[in-house]
Amino acid sequence: MSDAEAHLPEHHSGLAHQFEDLEQQQESDFLGIWLFLVTEIMFFGGLFAAYAIYRFFYFAAFEGGSHILDARLGAANTAVLLGSSLTMALSVRSAQTGNRRALVVFLIATLILGGAFLGVKAYEYNQKFVEHVVPGLDWAPEGEVLARLAPGGVQHAELYFIFYFAMTGLHAIHMVIGMGLLIWLAIRGRKGDFTPHYFAPVEVVGLYWHFVDIVWIFLFPLLYLIGGRY
Amino acid sequence: MSHIVVPQKTYIYIFLTLIGLTALTTGVAYVDLGPFNTVVALAIAFSKMLLVILFFMNVRNSSGLIRIIIVAAFFWFALLIAFTMSDYRTRTWTPAPDSWSSAPPTHP
Numbered sequence: 001m002s003d004a005e006a007h008l009p010e011h012h013s014g015l016a017h018q019f020e021d022l023e024q025q026q027e028s029d030f031l032g033i034w035l036f037l038v039t040e041i042m043f044f045g046g047l048f049a050a051y052a053i054y055r056f057f058y059f060a061a062f063e064g065g066s067h068i069l070d071a072r073l074g075a076a077n078t079a080v081l082l083g084s085s086l087t088m089a090l091s092v093r094s095a096q097t098g099n100r101r102a103l104v105v106f107l108i109a110t111l112i113l114g115g116a117f118l119g120v121k122a123y124e125y126n127q128k129f130v131e132h133v134v135p136g137l138d139w140a141p142e143g144e145v146l147a148r149l150a151p152g153g154v155q156h157a158e159l160y161f162i163f164y165f166a167m168t169g170l171h172a173i174h175m176v177i178g179m180g181l182l183i184w185l186a187i188r189g190r191k192g193d194f195t196p197h198y199f200a201p202v203e204v205v206g207l208y209w210h211f212v213d214i215v216w217i218f219l220f221p222l223l224y225l226i227g228g229r230y
Numbered sequence: 231m232s233h234i235v236v237p238q239k240t241y242i243y244i245f246l247t248l249i250g251l252t253a254l255t256t257g258v259a260y261v262d263l264g265p266f267n268t269v270v271a272l273a274i275a276f277s278k279m280l281l282v283i284l285f286f287m288n289v290r291n292s293s294g295l296i297r298i299i300i301v302a303a304f305f306w307f308a309l310l311i312a313f314t315m316s317d318y319r320t321r322t323w324t325p326a327p328d329s330w331s332s333a334p335p336t337h338p
């Protein structure tokens with residue numbers, strides 16, 4: 001034990017007793033978060049597979065449903081989320097370099113960008129109620145919206161919107177959880193819990209946040225840009 | 231893996247590339263490429279994913295164990311999509327023999 005202690009960069013309160021040193025603990029942390037992300041790929045993977053099947057069956061309906069969405073809003077929201085990934089990566093970097101102030105600033109910036117994303121999403125969800133294209137709760141498309149959905153079959157377009165709400169909803173839940181974790185990190189970061197030797201929580205939450213970003217990178221073209229908009 | 235501090239510049243360049251690709255995928259959607267609209271959209275999304283994984287998630291500097299876990303996950307996902315779609319897409323290619331009593335699953 002005294003041999004192992006000699007290799008410790010410092011005796012840190014963040015080191016759990018089952019690990020030899022912080023480096024071993026960190027590698028274990030990475031392994032854990034990546035295995036969790038693998039289960040998340042399987043979780044979202046099932047939805048993506050179901051989406052692929054029904055999009056193949058009812059392509060015209062999915063295309064019609066897709067054209068109800070505002071592609072420019074979706075693109076803008078993609079940019080907002082990519083920005084939050086940038087600030088998240090910079091948070092981890094600030095923790096690595098021991099810049100406590102920058103760490104907290106970048107974490108809060110990530111939080112704000114995540115909130116902006118959800119704000120736009122909430123506006124879009126509200127639009128769906130205005131257009132009466134919410135399956136189960138308010139499904140009564142009329143006028144121009146109905147004209148766009150009719151070629152593919154209105155009932156099948158309802159299926160598209162079920163996928164739209166299920167996939168973006170599950171994504172939004174992940175965002176809310178991520179934002180909760182960011183608040184926790186910002187509080188701990190402000191207290192000075194993270195040092196260049198111990199910042200695994202920041203990096204682990206960062207990996208989760210980037211994963212959620214990747215899910216959106218695929219959701220955007222799959223939901224907003226079906227079949228082109230020419 | 232995390233001992234390497236990546237220059238801030240790198241993250242900003244990657245971010246700008248990602249924004250460029252988002253603009254590209256949105257722009258391409260307004261051009262008629264037939265079935266290739268989907269192909270291009272997915273190719274761009276895949277490139278963006280690679281940039282995020284390699285740079286933002288810093289897998290570039292990660293251990294072989296982590297890499298093999300990621301590759302295995304995507305291999306599993308590829309199997310899921312490939313086997314599922316090879317079933318649904320080919321169901322109607324060959325008609326069922328007349329002697330079969332019940333109707334086969336048909337393309338809706």
